[in-house]
Amino acid sequence: MTGFFNVSDLDDVIARVGSFPVTGAEEIPLEAALGRTLAGEIASDVDIPGFDRATMDGYAVKGADTFGASDGSPAWLRLAGTVAMGEEPGFVLGQGEAAAISTGGMLPDGADAVVMVEHTDRVDEATIEVYRSVAPGHHVITRGEDFERGRGILVPGTLIGPAEAGLLAAAGCTTVAVRKKPRVGIVSTGDEVIPVGQTPVRGQIRDINTHTLSAMVTEAGGDPLSFGIAGDGEGELEPLLEKALASCDMVLISGGSSVGMRDRTLSAMERAPESRVLVHGIAISPGKPTILARIGDKPVWGLPGHVASAMVVFEVVVRPFLLAATGAPFTARPVVPARLTRNIASAQGRTDFVRTRLVAEGDGYRAEPLPGKSGLIHTMVHAHGLIRINRDTEGLYRDAIVPVRLLP
Numbered sequence: 001m002t003g004f005f006n007v008s009d010l011d012d013v014i015a016r017v018g019s020f021p022v023t024g025a026e027e028i029p030l031e032a033a034l035g036r037t038l039a040g041e042i043a044s045d046v047d048i049p050g051f052d053r054a055t056m057d058g059y060a061v062k063g064a065d066t067f068g069a070s071d072g073s074p075a076w077l078r079l080a081g082t083v084a085m086g087e088e089p090g091f092v093l094g095q096g097e098a099a100a101i102s103t104g105g106m107l108p109d110g111a112d113a114v115v116m117v118e119h120t121d122r123v124d125e126a127t128i129e130v131y132r133s134v135a136p137g138h139h140v141i142t143r144g145e146d147f148e149r150g151r152g153i154l155v156p157g158t159l160i161g162p163a164e165a166g167l168l169a170a171a172g173c174t175t176v177a178v179r180k181k182p183r184v185g186i187v188s189t190g191d192e193v194i195p196v197g198q199t200p201v202r203g204q205i206r207d208i209n210t211h212t213l214s215a216m217v218t219e220a221g222g223d224p225l226s227f228g229i230a231g232d233g234e235g236e237l238e239p240l241l242e243k244a245l246a247s248c249d250m251v252l253i254s255g256g257s258s259v260g261m262r263d264r265t266l267s268a269m270e271r272a273p274e275s276r277v278l279v280h281g282i283a284i285s286p287g288k289p290t291i292l293a294r295i296g297d298k299p300v301w302g303l304p305g306h307v308a309s310a311m312v313v314f315e316v317v318v319r320p321f322l323l324a325a326t327g328a329p330f331t332a333r334p335v336v337p338a339r340l341t342r343n344i345a346s347a348q349g350r351t352d353f354v355r356t357r358l359v360a361e362g363d364g365y366r367a368e369p370l371p372g373k374s375g376l377i378h379t380m381v382h383a384h385g386l387i388r389i390n391r392d393t394e395g396l397y398r399d400a401i402v403p404v405r406l407l408p
């Protein structure tokens with residue numbers, strides 16, 4: 001009974017990431033763009049800001065007029081006027097002059113710096129004393145300093161976060177062209193797996209994978225769609241797979257990916273038209289019985305049924321493919337160093353991902369590996385991250401400082 005799996009190296013599987021298509025583009029309102037990926041380059045229609053702008057309340061001055069000013073020897077400046085907010089000043093600052101200005105006001109021509117009001121005193125209606133010297137450019141944002149008109153400000157593939165949303169607003173984008181969310185079909189398999197709304201009798205288990213995988217798809221920027229549960233009977237999976245392929249960019253089938261008598265995922269994938277199985281078995285633990293097929297131009301995954309395995313495989317293998325489908329560059333999860341609380345053994349020739357709890361210790365963390373079978377969902381509930389043990393490493397020693405890759 002050998003030869004079922006022709007196990008692929010993890011990095012070789014992930015290297016296939018660029019061989020699947022990116023989703024098409026759509027125009028959506030700026031308000032809906034958080035978490036989406038830009039489809040094209042964005043240029044601003046105006047300089048941001050469009051004028052030299054005070055960053056402090058005080059007086060617009062020529063910096064050179066304040067050189068040498070101090071508490072004991074203040075500079076005296078004539079008041080040339082007051083800058084109204086939202087308007088051009090309408091006067092030019094001459095030598096030895098100052099103009100009252102508020103934060104965000106436009107510097108009059110001739111001014112190149114702002115002195116803060118607390119570093120000045122009003123002598124009379126027309127004169128101020130300045131107690132500090134300000135260099136040209138001080139307390140001023142110059143025209144185009146954030147972004148220059150016509151220059152590209154965001155490149156295609158940029159993930160839109162809060163800061164990018166603000167920049168798009170400044171650039172006048174009421175709508176934005178983004179990649180469509182990859183739609184991901186999810187199918188669970190197994191005669192023993194029942195929908196969440198039912199109460200299991202002995203031998204049955206509620207469908208966990210549809211819900212963990214849906215949440216992980218959403219977190220990665222995809223749009224999950226459940227196609228239900230296929231029983232183990234001959235021909236039960238095929239219609240669900242066909243339906244999922246008709247409307248989705250990617251399909252995840254969990255369970256039935258191993259080599260048992262009832263494991264029909266592989267044959268259902270093989271029977272689909274224009275199907276090519278690229279991977280059956282990956283040298284990782286958990287997650288060895290993972291399948292990747294290309295059906296048409298779509299990736300279809302057979303994920304291990306064990307609940308923690310399905311989640312780990314999604315995290316380390318499927319997620320990069322989903323991010324790539326959105327056109328976003330792959331961004332690795334943040335990693336924190338932590339002190340390992342016990343030895344972990346690992347077989348050579350496969351990459352292990354150890355579910356780990358992080359506990360605050362001094363200025364950092366200690367990493368407590370969570371022993372537990374990959375069929376137990378609570379191991380993922382308690383895990384804060386994963387420790388990766390590479391295929392050429394036999395294990396890790398207690399008290400080693402190891403990188404823990406954070407889970408969302």
Ligand SMILES: Nc1nc2c(c(=O)[nH]1)N[C@H]1C(S)=C(S)[C@@H](COP(=O)(O)OP(=O)(O)OC[C@H]3O[C@@H](n4cnc5c(N)ncnc54)[C@H](O)[C@@H]3O)O[C@H]1N2
Pocket residue numbers: 188189190192193205206207208209210254255256257258259260263286287288289303304305306307309374375
């Ligand atoms: N002789 C061998 N047996 C197994 C091997 C092996 O190499 N040789 N690999 C084991 C490993 S590792 C895993 S992982 C599982 C994966 O098998 P399948 O992908 O075929 O998964 P199933 O057998 O269908 O299910 C495994 C387990 O998970 C439960 N399950 C399945 N789907 C769900 C769901 N949606 N929600 C909750 N729980 C689910 C299922 O009831 C089983 O208990 O194979 C090992 N066996």
Ligand code: MOO
Pocket residue numbers: 285286287288289304306309310374375
């Ligand atoms: O691959 Mo199984 O996923 O080790 O538990």
